[in-house]
Amino acid sequence: MNITDPLSFFMPGTNGQAILLVHGLTGAPAEMRLVARQLNRRGYTIYAPLLAGHGKDVAALRTTSWRHWLESVDRAASDLASHASVVFAAGICVGGALGLLSAHQNPGTIKAAALYSPCFQYDGWNVPFYYPLLSRQIGWLSRVPFLDRLSFAETSTMGIKDERMRRMMAAMSSEGVLERFPGKGLVEMYRLGIALKKRLPEISTPTLILHSREDDLSDPRHAEYIRSHIGGRRQLHWIDDSYHMIHVDRQRLQVADITADFFEEAHAREPS
Template identity: 65%
Template sequence: MAKTGDPRVTLDDPHSFFMPGTNGRGVLLVHGMTGAPAEMRLVARLLNKRGYSVLAPLLAGHGADEAEFRKYRWQDWQDSVEAAAEKLRAEVDETHAAGICVGGKLALLAAHRNPGTLRSVALYSPCFSYDGWAVPFYYPLLSRHIGWLAHVPFLQRLSFSETPAMGIKDERLRRLMAGMSADGVLDDFPGSGVVEMYRLGKLVRRELPQITTPTLILHAREDDLSNPRQAEYIDRHIGGPHALHWIEDSYHMIHVDRQHRHVADLTARFIEAHSRSGVAATPAFETHDV
């Protein structure tokens, strides 16, 4: 059962949560690979205070352990997002989405595949491969050859350790995230996840010119896991109206780090600018049509 006082929204795991809102708009918040809905709570609370209904689902294979994680593919994660979007859609007048890293790509693909379901999407720290300043040298090396390494069974069985910074610049917030294993966040990420991330990213890259969903791209200039050029790539290639904003005082986990309030504010403003009611009283975005 979802953690909510509203009995209409039910989910099949103890980690997902729903926060009923008051303004008729819903936001689907999608966690990252090996993450869990708990990491979305800071942004969720801020959006909910603005009146938004918020649903944060657990992706398939997540929330348990590495053995369970390895049983699932990116298509299963995608199914989780699309099913959650339908649940949220039944509760509100219009739906939007935001997701961190892989979660953002899943949300964007869900919007593209199901026109009219999600009116806008915010991408937090988009990432096709781990190539930030803090990752070990062999991560980018593996990424460059992941196409053929994906067929080598040993990679699927490997596990990779999180970087010391955990994608978070603020030490207090880093300690908070470090204690989230009980909330379903995995300490390490299995090699199978790297493979599935590559396969999902390959599809999204191919689809970008055809994607017309209004898209907000938020990326930290100091991202320790994903080089800012990955956000710039999306900015250059996506086919619909979009805006790119830089986060100046955070690492990869911008929805958790020092500027999570700014991230929530930018997300809300973008949603308002692209809502059905056309509310544009907030400062306008520099939205590009490619």
Template identity: 40%
Template sequence: MPKQVDYLLPGGRHGVLLIHGLTGTPAEMRFVAKGLNRRGYTVYAMQLAGHCGSVEDLLATGWRDWAASVREAAAKLGAQVDKLFLGGLSMGALLALNYALEQPDSVHGLALYGTTFRYDGWAVPAIAKLSFLLPWVVPLGIGRKRSFTEVFPYGLRDERMRNRIVGAMFGEDSSAAGLPGNPWPSLAELYRLARHVRARLPQIHTPALVVHATEDDVASLRNARVVMDHLAGPSELLELPESYHMVTLDGERERVIEGSAGFFQRVLRGESTQHAGMPLQHLRAVGAD
């Protein structure tokens, strides 16, 4: 059975629900959680169904189970706060978008960290870049016991942090840093979720901050472009030139915290943000120092 490792940091009447990624753990959100909590937010770093346990635990769940986890966690946090924001990393960003699609009146803003519609980063092996085919391959009985193992640089540019995370990842406790590989059936579920959300982006009017590494090794900046180009609501881009995929843990994590807190405050003050349809190259200036 998965170990329960979610955590709640009590604060004020504005809350932030943080959603980790596929095969990940709430621990990957800890710096952002503590940073936002220091700024007065009540923060809940939730745990997705099937995560923080064995591969078998994960394989027993799919994207609809993960979405149900988000709804349950949002209801738990929403009962304690007046305004609710969601922040998600990688697949967690997709789940945050999905929640805004399902419950548009319940969420006031989104922080999307390394949004992943497709594994197309510069470090993804060629065979893994074909993983978008898995929703059609897995139902045929192909690859049910296979997985793509994480590869260098493991989403982290910061060498010291990378060594810590990799050591924990390849240890025996998946609750510390997640599983070291992505099972094919679970990746197929991610792509089903991605397809579901991407087709419905024009229906999402919730303000969004899109945070993405310029040189994301897992999910290229094209994933951010999809969000910026198709969201119906106002959006901003914070581009990180010195980070890789795990922006909540990497060297620019303070910029992630400051950017998120500043964006939430602008939403609360009712200030307008950049429109999603503006050219990506223009929006890069939003995250400039």
């Protein structure tokens, strides 16, 4: 694998199959390492690419849109396909939506997708009161220039229930994880959500949805919405002892094993 940036990572596997792991908004490939190791132990080749505009600072992220992020996933999937007979995609929050859209657009490349903590807007129990207010008005606010110049801090929990793992994530700024995100991030997340909702009925990609009942950033109804509207085969699994970042929180090993089990099912390998 020819990796051109220092933050993406590649782990060769043994079963001839690969999983593209997509990080979330303001995140970086480093946040995917724990779940990547478990999936790699199951035999999968792993590639975690850096999304466009990420890994540097808020100013760099402001210059990109969700379409740029999707192009990053498309390119990464194409590159990974040369290293495996079958490619799957899994991602956290925005990363899951990007992986699913890429799978839909490239059914010959990505055979199935896993969505961790899907989110159309930040409306969980621990977000500041103005996040849902902004999200509900984001359609017209996206036209207001000042929103692009705003930036917002992470919540106190950082989406993680386990305090030790929270400290670990807090130390990842040197690995490209941003401590703040721009207002434009909310706008692009909204636009990505609109694009995904429009396509859900026509998406035939086998899809796994994993969501915590205690998600502090994304209400569980987002997972229910995708399950109810997606056109293809789907499975929804509830996680009970984690917050939003289920791929690094207390049940990260369970998340990885449920993912691997789903990808090992016959329907996940059948042509779309």
